[in-house]
Amino acid sequence: MSEVILTLNAGSTSLKFSLFAAGPDGVDPTALADGEADGLGDAPHLKISAASGGIDTALESGNYEAVLARVLDWIETHDSGMTLIGAGHRIVHGGPEFAAPVRLSKAITRKLAALNPLAPLHQPHNLVPVRVLSASHPHLPQVACFDTGFHASNAPLSTRYAIPREMHDAGIRRYGFHGLSYEYIASTLPEYLGAKANGRVVVAHLGGGASMCAIREGRSVASSMGFSAIDGLVMATRSGAIDPGVLLYLMSERGMDETALSDLLYRRSGLLGVSGISGDMRTLLASPSPEAREAVDLFIYRIRRELGSLVAALGGLDALIFTGGIGEHAAPVREGVCAGAQWLGIRLDETANQTDGPRISDGDSAVPVFVIPTNEDLMIARHTLHVLRPAVVGRARQ
Numbered sequence: 001m002s003e004v005i006l007t008l009n010a011g012s013t014s015l016k017f018s019l020f021a022a023g024p025d026g027v028d029p030t031a032l033a034d035g036e037a038d039g040l041g042d043a044p045h046l047k048i049s050a051a052s053g054g055i056d057t058a059l060e061s062g063n064y065e066a067v068l069a070r071v072l073d074w075i076e077t078h079d080s081g082m083t084l085i086g087a088g089h090r091i092v093h094g095g096p097e098f099a100a101p102v103r104l105s106k107a108i109t110r111k112l113a114a115l116n117p118l119a120p121l122h123q124p125h126n127l128v129p130v131r132v133l134s135a136s137h138p139h140l141p142q143v144a145c146f147d148t149g150f151h152a153s154n155a156p157l158s159t160r161y162a163i164p165r166e167m168h169d170a171g172i173r174r175y176g177f178h179g180l181s182y183e184y185i186a187s188t189l190p191e192y193l194g195a196k197a198n199g200r201v202v203v204a205h206l207g208g209g210a211s212m213c214a215i216r217e218g219r220s221v222a223s224s225m226g227f228s229a230i231d232g233l234v235m236a237t238r239s240g241a242i243d244p245g246v247l248l249y250l251m252s253e254r255g256m257d258e259t260a261l262s263d264l265l266y267r268r269s270g271l272l273g274v275s276g277i278s279g280d281m282r283t284l285l286a287s288p289s290p291e292a293r294e295a296v297d298l299f300i301y302r303i304r305r306e307l308g309s310l311v312a313a314l315g316g317l318d319a320l321i322f323t324g325g326i327g328e329h330a331a332p333v334r335e336g337v338c339a340g341a342q343w344l345g346i347r348l349d350e351t352a353n354q355t356d357g358p359r360i361s362d363g364d365s366a367v368p369v370f371v372i373p374t375n376e377d378l379m380i381a382r383h384t385l386h387v388l389r390p391a392v393v394g395r396a397r398q
């Protein structure tokens with residue numbers, strides 16, 4: 001009978017999940033299965049991949065209750081004898097109060113729901129499976145793992161906006177996101193960098209949401225995202241950094257209110273807004289349209305500039321890492337970034353870049369450049385086990 005952890009990463013139209021066997025103390029949990037329910041808005045579809053046999057099927061209902069029930073049913077009826085001992089959730093925002101992973105209670109879940117306006121594209125969706133599981137499995141321990149948590153090591157100065165102190169004290173400050181991804185990457189650095197793993201590293205997490213993080217001695221020093229997951233780089237449909245004066249102008253001259261601005265900044269901008277075609281990097285790279293080319297060029301240009309800023313925060317650079325769907329698979333994007341980083345002594349190995357690395361810098365490069373696949377789910381499973389371990393061990397002894 002193997003004890004398993006379910007990890008969940010819920011978005012607006014998709015629910016990604018993985019199952020890990022807990023394993024003995026001190027040993028990494030082992031992946032048993034992973035899956036995704038997508039098209040939850042219109043054409044719900046569930047796919048589970050497992051060595052022991054998965055499923056790939058349309059769903060009658062896209063509501064989270066039905067989807068989660070189906071996943072739990074698969075776990076319970078699967079013949080490998082799995083016992084679910086806990087669920088770990090990616091929760092995008094921990095606000096000023098939560099940085100370390102925490103076992104969820106009703107009171108904590110309510111506090112996290114109060115942060116919904118800070119991450120409207122993520123937080124409300126992240127919390128739906130928490131409530132669904134609390135209702136269907138009231139005794140199953142659930143753990144929240146925060147995307148903001150890894151950046152708790154940022155120096156106070158780097159978290160501050162130049163606004164009145166009272167506002168900073170009320171939580172209006174930089175947080176940073178994609179922390180589970182960065183923490184996982186930081187944990188793999190010794191394998192790729194040896195002694196340099198403790199040095200100054202910039203990681204570019206380039207996916208639907210995109211950000212960059214400066215890491216020193218395995219800890220976050222600064223990030224391109226701030227108070228919300230809009231700041232910094234160009235993203236699939238998010239603008240990234242924008243002069244706040246533009247927003248004031250749109251309010252006064254175009255009568256745009258909070259709802260309209262939120263829709264603009266989160267859903268109609270970024271690669272989609274500039275190209276007018278798509279927010280998907282694969283589509284843009286394959287498109288002959290000049291607007292698609294310009295969107296990709298802007299994406300790359302902003303990464304180059306952010307790289308300079310993060311190198312300044314670190315006082316130098318010992319390694320550059322690409323991760324996330326685009327970072328791991330889009331060779332032309334990495335090529336563009338590295339071509340603009342020659343001033344740092346970076347030299348690309350074009351052949352290695354075409355085959356996604358892992359090492360994509362050549363022998364003459366002053367700074368090694370790697371492609372490292374991220375694994376947010378494993379990071380959630382590690383945290384969840386760490387939080388639950390005393391309870392799990394306690395229960396086993398009863």
Ligand SMILES: Nc1ncnc2c1ncn2[C@@H]1O[C@H](COP(=O)(O)OP(=O)(O)O)[C@@H](O)[C@H]1O
Nearest residue numbers: 206207208209279280281282324325326329330
């Ligand atoms: N082979 C590829 N070439 C270029 N872009 C890719 C490739 N594979 C995936 N991507 C891009 O990765 C992005 C999704 O990244 P991912 O990290 O999976 O996103 P998210 O976690 O935000 O859902 C999409 O823009 C997709 O086009």
Ligand SMILES: CC(=O)OP(=O)(O)O
Nearest residue numbers: 177178207208209229
């Ligand atoms: C924080 C964030 O942008 O997350 P995602 O990349 O999943 O959209």
Ligand SMILES: [Mg+2]
Nearest residue numbers: 207208209324
């Ligand atoms: Mg992601």
